[in-house]
Amino acid sequence: MNVASLKAQTIQKEKQPLIAVLKVLSETYDISFSYVDDIIKNKEAILPEETLTLNEALEFLRLETQLDFELLDNRFVVIKFKKKKKSDFRVQNLEEIIVTNYLTTGITKLNDGSITIKPKTFGILPGLIEADVLQTIQAIPGVLSTDETVSNINVRGGTHDQNLLLWDGIKMYQSGHFFGLISAFNPYTTKRINVYKNGTRAKYGDGVSSIIDMHLPDDIDNEFDAGLGFNLINADGYIKVPLSRNTELQLSTRRSITDLINTSTYDQYFKRVFQDSDFSKGKENRNSISQNETFYFYDIAAKFLYDISKKDKVRFHFLNVNNNLNYDEQSTINDRDEALNSKLSQQNLAFGVTYIRNWNKKLSTTTQAYISNYNLDATNFDVINDQRLIQNNEVYDISAKLDINYRFNNLFKINSGYQFSEVGISNLEDVNNPNFRSFVRNVIRSNAIYGETEFLSNNAKTKLTLGGRLNYIEKFDMLFAEPRLSFSQRFLNHFRFEILGEFKSQTTSQIIDLQNDFLGIEKRRWVLSNNNKEVIRNDNQIIYPIPVSKSKQFSTGIHFNKNKLLISAETYIKKVDGITTRSQGFQNQYQFRNEVGSYEIKGVDVLLNKQFSDVISSWISYSYSKNQYTFDNLNDGNPFPNNADITHAITFAGTYTNNNIKFAAGLNWHSGLPNTEPDVNDDPIDNNIDYQSPNSNRLDEYLRVDCSATYAFNISDSAKATLGASIWNLLNKNNIINTYYTLDENNEINTVENKSLGITPNVSFRVNF
Template sequence: MSRKGTGSIFILLFFLNVLDLSSQTIQKEKHPLTVVLKIIETRYNISFSYADATIHNKKATIPDENLTLIEVLDVLKDETKLDFELLDNRFVAIKINKPLSLQNNIQKLDEVIITNYLTTGITKLNDGSITIKPETFGILPGLIEPDVLQTIQSLPGVLSIDETVSNINIRGGTHDQNLLLWDGIKMYQSGHFFGLISAFNPYTTKQVNVSKNGTRAKYGDGISSIIDMQLPNDIDNVFKAGGGFNLINADVFAKIPLSYNTELQISMRRSVTDLITTPTYNLYKKRVFQDSDLTNFNQDDEAIDKNEQFYFYDITAKFLYDITKKDKIRFHFLNANNKLNYEELANINDRNEALNSKLSQRNSALGLSYTRGWTSKLSTTAQVYVTNYDLDAINFDIINNQRLIQKNEVVDGSAKLDINYNHNNQLKLNGGYQFTEVGISNLEDVNNPIFRSFIRDVVRSHSLYAEAAFLSNDAKTNLKFGNRINHFPKFNMTINEPRLSFSQRFLNNFRFELLSELKSQTTSQIIDLQNDFLGIENRRWILSNNNPEVITINNKNIQPVPIIKSKQASVGLHYNKNKLMISAEGYLKKVNGISTRSQGFQNQYQFVNSVGSYQIKGVDFLVNKQFNNVFSTWLSYSYSKNDYTFPDLNSGISFPNNADIRHALALSGVYTYNDIKFALGLNWRSGKPTTLPDYANDDPDDNTITYTTPNGSNLDNYLRADCSTTYSFNIFNRSRAVVGASVWNIFNQKNIINTYYSLDADNMINKVENHSLGITPNVSIRVTF
């Protein structure tokens, strides 16, 4: 061989070696751990579960594609010094890898106390709050999709008397006393299909934080609870998309990297109810529209409601732009809408007449936030947003030649500056300022007889808050305390709201918990008439006016509406060992400034305007046992006594709250085998309080109903069994499908969720009963890319 040929081979081998070394260098380049985890999730069809603080500032190399999942986790463990625990074939928990000297004394070095609380994707923290991650959510009885507001009803102390997500009762409070935040923006509408489906798409939600007490000082409003829904806030340059449908709606979502420092997150969901009629839709329709203007008409008038058209949709978008490593801008958009149209026909004097009635409910929001990381310890976030809620109805009464227009609008604008200072792992400080302006208007317009009323109120508030969080070196002691100061210039009033959360671990497996808070809110929902807004969504938002007495505006009496104030304290004891968790928590809550109009009375107090309070004492008990990450079962029981006190009613004597559910019991189990999940559950609770007519003393000639003691009786006990199952499988490279089926109310139990009484044309008393959903099946299929 010639020297020239030998030299060529040498040069070729040299460059091949250089290329191989270059390839190895690229392969060994370290990337942010969030990016590496996303690649591994896509490669092996798994999901990682972790606290954000656990992987903060961690980096790793991208593992070789030829490695098995177990080998990849071992590599990551060596590089990051974190513990990667394979829970099953789909979920991996990431924890801080503790020295052997500490493993027998503590369970975690962060704020996580219990992972897989009830099911995968639900975590309990040592400040008393619950975190739900829809992406890693397992399964719950009756649910085949991670509906946020349905999921939280599985928590002790949380239920919905009428089975809706627009009327969630948390420790005896009304739904308007819950603060719903979507990426930091306050929401005034929570449900689609007028309450049967959550209005928030779970597939673009990263996590949901739920707090029933001991709320952080940065949160205002929401005297019953905080439900904080957060979208992904970090750019990981990984494309992800998916879509699916069930017998009610279809949706798509996508997370699209636009460049190395920009990302777009979008989602769209729309009902199929106006395109195809399904058995599930018919059951939902029967449940929602019962006892409404669509079903309540006099057959003798030969009026017929038909050609009803109903649909809903929601659209969300979030744009992420990392200007620099320290400067980040986020843009938020949401629009959720429900629309109903129906035609009313009548034959009057041998002439056919038809008019179209409408109902529209919408919540839209725009927000912009800017985060600056000044140092590794100090960061600030500035946010501005505007949220708008509209409830509009046009109701035609052909027989009486009457047209009624009703409108309720909320415009809420806010500017907030939040400051975080992490001194070290043991001490963290948070503070800030928030300005809020809320304007609420109510319109009623009748053409026969001519009447028009338009009232608009505006309340502005300035809030300062500060909070300190302390975590001991051994993670056994956790303390958060803070204060929020709200000033209302219109009322020349300042309200202090101290907050406390204390947790102490002892005897390795026991934890003592103390939570307390004072809170206030200026917004509430009332019912003027049960048939308002076609009788479907009859609640309207109003603002506190803090008037000491009745005033008259535009010939309409304006009742006093004070600022609602609450104080709450709870004590808990928790035991957690060998995947057995036993929890007991007692609480006391007192709420002042509520109006009878916000409580939905349908008895002798239906048209009475009075201001009072309610007090609830209760205990929440939970036992949760997990077996080898395959089977999880839990039993929860809640006892509570919830009483009203209105000085002007019932001689000032306390009587049961409309939401006084004395006993509530839930028994559920979840079984996971490879890619198959199955859940079965039973829910039982005592009946809702009701008021019976006093037939013995009723005068049929006075055009009124005489009642017995308010809420002196109860409806029959409520009982419901649900089941659900899902199966996931690969369909294409890096694509996965999930099919599911569920049955709500398996045994078709005839549960009565409300009863009231009315007079007919002959002044005879009629009993009206509202029923819950009967047996309701649903199926779904989803694909994720």
């Protein structure tokens, strides 16, 4: 096709900002663009016709913009200035993307070891019809959930509280709706998610296991965007509207429909979440009946963007995540009816403001301040024992940070900054029979400075990021350094070698005092480190040691990528010191122990990902790991398996994408979790169960097959609809995800088994404008 015909097909359209054109082309041709912001600044172009091939569209843009559009691997387009004479040539130093369709479209692996997920261009994964943020990351090798929830994500053997979750730079303390089965973050207003398993940037504190950094759109493109949708659990809507040339409002909301209508999906979720809670136990008790239950959740997110000038920008952030459960417990005692209301509410409220200043082409600063407030509140009535229990767990996190970026030249850039945080956590327990009240509140203030240097060679084959973070905790007078390392070297064109390392720490953790805390639904409560060396007894209270958790991790990897075939292998070792038994959820002989120890995990993650043409992608991943605890005062100081120790894990999946149809199917298998069984010779006459060696047994293997499909079609010129359907656990496999033992009133040992979700269908319908 010649130049004249190219122009003829687009001559009737008006020019628009180039960034808006690139956004449309990314979705139309399923490609990614990489560029330096200054290159496309103030550039305009006509949107090419959809009938053009990708190469024809890029050629048209070359003529329109006088820029060079270089297509790499049919998926990745680098935008550069056109080459001039040698003396005028400006080398553009760009971040190298290793794999653009990592597992599926919208998931990208970068050469710093991180993985980026873009829900807007997300393809499809087995069992998912929407880009649930925290479900999607579990497709990454080394990331899984031992109990199928997004509120218990285990990254390389760590517990969920060891993951740092950031929403537009704000730390979040609640991650799930439906008490862990659904991500609390709306994917339709999330632009990208950066996931770090190791080699974390120096600007990140906390998160000794991983960083999950979610970003909303941050540029004003003066385009209207909106959508509405529902599935068998919730309905949602979002809107992105330009209020003026330099202001924009982003708003989204989601609410469950579970208190309005019962569906098969809701029934399965309800059975899964409440199977081992006080709510279900009340129903099982013949003298007590739970009724009139109401459960719902919702979230509201808002972001206001204001470009004060070409150099100054300000952003305001708001998020409210909420879960609520109410139920009446009715009982008949001595021919008298008793009915009392038990309830549980969980909320994370966040406010933030960000100011961005671009001083010149080389220097920019970002200043942010935020407040994140988490509140877990429960009232539990036991009508049979005439007892009322009130429990509350509240977190206040106030933080301010300054981030500085300076680019020396095309080879080197520096990132440095300062962060102050004040975290206050309170815990309340109030019992009326017998009378007991305990209220504990602790506060930790910390200061941190950080800096790192990044080098990226002109040919993008070598990348080195070297930095560190210096933390000072005022309360404990603790000063400690955390070095960070990320090195990547491409060789023989298609191979890449990688080294990652980091030291990290955190002062917050989640513990379980009793398994029936907070109605047995949300057992974990947030606590702060106290840095005590021994048990302290004060005012009839016992304060157990909770150290500052510290981690060390090192990993190496080699990756081969050619002809849409990726072979990746990573080996790692990670050690985390300063964990407590109460943070690990023991339900054996160590359930009521309060000891301090560590865990060490060694493992290998292997991935084989092959794309056949442009419509079929398949992958198989395998993870091997050995994860062990060491507590000086437990098991004679000898190591024993971690509660999250999964020795072998295999995922096999495939996706098919052709025009508007997407289909995915996959299998997840892993070896059984550790388990501690009672001693076969035990006769529990002392009202205690004698156990075998800790975690010396294993549950049965876990197996789950999922599938999903979506179909997109146009309702009108400005409206596009998507219909989706999925089945979770297609084979209805009866997976046991936890087993523990109790004594009944006859001093007999009962076996309690927590089961995974059974076969769970879901359908969805969305309209985007």
